[in-house]
Amino acid sequence: MIFQGTGKLAGLVAVGIGVLLSSWSLFAQEEKAESQDSSESKQESQDSASSEFDERLEEWKSLLVDLRSLRYQYRSAETEREQNNLRGEYETLLEKGKELAPILRKDALKAYTDAKTKDRDIERFLASEAQYHFQNDQYETAAEIAPKLAEGGYDNANAFTLAGESLIQTNQYEEAKPFLEKAKEYEVLRSQSEAFLEEFDRYLERWQAELSIREAEAKADDLPRVKFETTKGDVIIELFENEAPNTVANFITLVESGFYDGLPFHRVLQGFMAQGGDPNGDGTGGPGYQIPSECLKENRRNHFRGSLSMANAGLDTGGSQFFICYVITDHLDGRHTVFGRVIEGLENASKLTYIDPSKESTATPDRILKAEVLRKREHEYKVNKVGMETEGPAEEDASTKEETEEASADAEMKEDAAKAETPKTEEEKKSEATESSEASEKKADSSTEEKADNSEEKAESEEDSESEDSETE
Numbered sequence: 001m002i003f004q005g006t007g008k009l010a011g012l013v014a015v016g017i018g019v020l021l022s023s024w025s026l027f028a029q030e031e032k033a034e035s036q037d038s039s040e041s042k043q044e045s046q047d048s049a050s051s052e053f054d055e056r057l058e059e060w061k062s063l064l065v066d067l068r069s070l071r072y073q074y075r076s077a078e079t080e081r082e083q084n085n086l087r088g089e090y091e092t093l094l095e096k097g098k099e100l101a102p103i104l105r106k107d108a109l110k111a112y113t114d115a116k117t118k119d120r121d122i123e124r125f126l127a128s129e130a131q132y133h134f135q136n137d138q139y140e141t142a143a144e145i146a147p148k149l150a151e152g153g154y155d156n157a158n159a160f161t162l163a164g165e166s167l168i169q170t171n172q173y174e175e176a177k178p179f180l181e182k183a184k185e186y187e188v189l190r191s192q193s194e195a196f197l198e199e200f201d202r203y204l205e206r207w208q209a210e211l212s213i214r215e216a217e218a219k220a221d222d223l224p225r226v227k228f229e230t231t232k233g234d235v236i237i238e239l240f241e242n243e244a245p246n247t248v249a250n251f252i253t254l255v256e257s258g259f260y261d262g263l264p265f266h267r268v269l270q271g272f273m274a275q276g277g278d279p280n281g282d283g284t285g286g287p288g289y290q291i292p293s294e295c296l297k298e299n300r301r302n303h304f305r306g307s308l309s310m311a312n313a314g315l316d317t318g319g320s321q322f323f324i325c326y327v328i329t330d331h332l333d334g335r336h337t338v339f340g341r342v343i344e345g346l347e348n349a350s351k352l353t354y355i356d357p358s359k360e361s362t363a364t365p366d367r368i369l370k371a372e373v374l375r376k377r378e379h380e381y382k383v384n385k386v387g388m389e390t391e392g393p394a395e396e397d398a399s400t401k402e403e404t405e406e407a408s409a410d411a412e413m414k415e416d417a418a419k420a421e422t423p424k425t426e427e428e429k430k431s432e433a434t435e436s437s438e439a440s441e442k443k444a445d446s447s448t449e450e451k452a453d454n455s456e457e458k459a460e461s462e463e464d465s466e467s468e469d470s471e472t473e
Contacts, residue, residue, distance in 0.1 A: 053107040057121060060104055063097050105129055109145065112152060123154060134162055137271065137326040137350040139305065142166040150179055157186035161193060168196050169305050169327050171211075173204045206302060206330070213301070217242075224248060224376040225343075226255055230265075231366040233348030235324075237308055237340045241377065243301050244294040244339035247310060247318070249381040251339065254287060254320055255371045264365040267323075268355045272425055275311055275323040276368060283357060286319030290386040293318060294337045301338035303329040306349075308340035311423060316386050323423060324349050332423050 070090045077083045104125070112122045126145050134142035143166035150159040160183035167176035180197045183189040189197070196203055217223055217238075228235040241248045254260060260277060267275035267283060278285040293315045294300065303309060303325050309332065311321035324342060342349055352366045 053104070053111045053122065056100065056104045056107055057125065060097075060100060063093055063100070067093055067097070101129075105141075105145070109148060113148060118153070123149070123152075127154065127156070127159070130159075130162055130166075134166055135270070138347060139166045139169040139327075140347065143170045143172065147175070147179065150182070157183065157188045160186065161188050161190055164196075165190070165193055168193075168203075171207055171304065173200070173207060203328075203330075207304070210302060210304060222377060224252060225374040226251070226340075227372050227374050228260075228345075228368050229370040229372075230348065230352070230368055232351045233345055235345035235349045236343055236374070238343045239308075239340040240301050240338065243297065243299050244337050246291060246384050247294050247337050247339040250291050250320075250383045251322070252373055252376055252381050253383055255373050258371075259287065259320060260368050260371040262367060262369070264367045265352050266355060266365055267357055268352045268365070269425065270354050271327060273323040273325050273327075273329065273423065274349060274352045275321060275423075277311070277321040279320075281365075283321070286321065288319075290317050290319050292316050292384060292386060294339070295334055300334065302333045303336070303338055304341070306342040306346050307338050308342065309423070310337040310339065312336060326350060329423070336423055 067090065070086055070093070074083060074086045074090070077086060108122050108126050108129075111119065112126060115122070126149055130142050130145040130149060133139070134146070142162065146159060146163035146166050150163045160179045164176045164179035164183055167173075167179065177197070177200060180189060180193050183193065184197065224239040224241055226237045226239065228237070239248045239251065254277075259279075263276055263279060264281050265274050265276040266278055266281045275283075293310070293312065295310075296315075301307070305325055305327055307325040307329075309323055309325065310318040311323050312318040318337065323336075353363050355361060355363060355365050
């Protein structure tokens with residue numbers, strides 16, 4: 001069905017329904033008076049909101065009603081031709097909604113900030129927008145809206161949580177702290193936010209170190225860059241050649257060979273990351289070799305929103321698979337090689353269709369239509385692979401070629417054996433640790449029981465021996 005396959009664009013309808021029905025998980029405590037007399041709200045709107053916003057809001061509501069109507073018509077359509085016509089109308093309206101949404105949001109923010117009294121239409125629209133973008137990993141937009149709601153007296157304490165977490169994910173730590181503290185005061189602070197607040201100084205220091213490096217990089221302005229043309233729009237990535245030169249060389253080599261063209265983002269997890277670069281499309285494939293990890297270096301880079309990192313099944317098992325972080329994932333620091341970051345188009349990367357390989361899904365994964373190197377340094381990029389003692393000369397002799405082929409075959413075997421979906425979420429890590437602990441306990445219990453059985457057998461043997469000696473005597 002068209003309405004099941006439109007991906008996150010269908011979220012536009014969800015946002016609108018949120019506006020009309022005022023029901024969101026994070027704002028579950030919102031008043032239940034949707035059906036109350038709207039005359040008071042209407043009068044308040046006339047007093048406080050701009051006429052531009054009022055007009056666009058009516059246009060927005062009308063568009064949402066039309067979208068829902070088309071959905072119902074499509075389901076009852078009897079012919080393919082009728083379905084195709086409805087699909088065309090739906091997609092046209094959807095594009096119109098995409099264009100209208102940011103304009104409406106801008107008008108709403110201005111009207112809300114300038115208003116002397118509360119306007120429920122504006123407030124509810126902004127709350128729905130903030131919640132939707134937060135839940136769909138578009139933290140920049142959420143961070144633009146949520147703090148204004150919290151500061152503007154929005155009567156739901158969860159607005160402080162939403163504001164604080166959005167600001168944290170967009171690296172606005174000092175601005176986030178007061179909102180998180182207020183959320184804690186109201187006892188609505190989530191466990192993730194509590195961890196940030198408890199270790200605030202560590203997270204701030206971690207970011208300041210990264211920011212210092214980025215400022216130096218901006219001044220030098222010589223790092224390689226790659227562009228992904230995806231089904232959700234362009235994504236431009238800057239590569240950390242200074243800290244991960246071999247990983248960058250490998251990535252550039254693969255991009256220039258056309259390796260990534262057409263490959264899917266086969267694993268995209270909400271609130272975590274988007275993984276791609278697998279020719280098999282299921283997390284088991286690679287280029288036919290593996291490269292050494294560079295995540296244990298003293299100058300390694302850490303994981304922030306927008307970081308580009310290598311997927312692996314353990315140290316020195318990376319090849320072509322990578323992931324783009326949607327959130328701060330410091331539990332992956334030192335486990336995966338961070339070798340770049342998104343500098344443009346993060347909003348497009350955040351719109352990739354969610355795909356969880358561990359669950360059944362009919363969703364169509366987004367793809368890299370084309371990958372190209374925008375710029376690189378003026379030197380040859382040689383790749384050091386696992387099993388190679390050196391980068392190797394330009395011309396290999398027969399023995400070197402044979403060794404390389406053997407190393408490549410060995411790498412393929414390891415790659416097939418690994419078959420791991422990485423990176424892991426914190427919950428997955430905890431689950432693995434628990435399973436490992438339980439397995440160790442079972443092994444220990446088994447060992448103890450075995451020793452006890454052996455002791456009993458030994459004691460019985462000694463008793464029998466003594467008995468035999470007694471009989472002999």
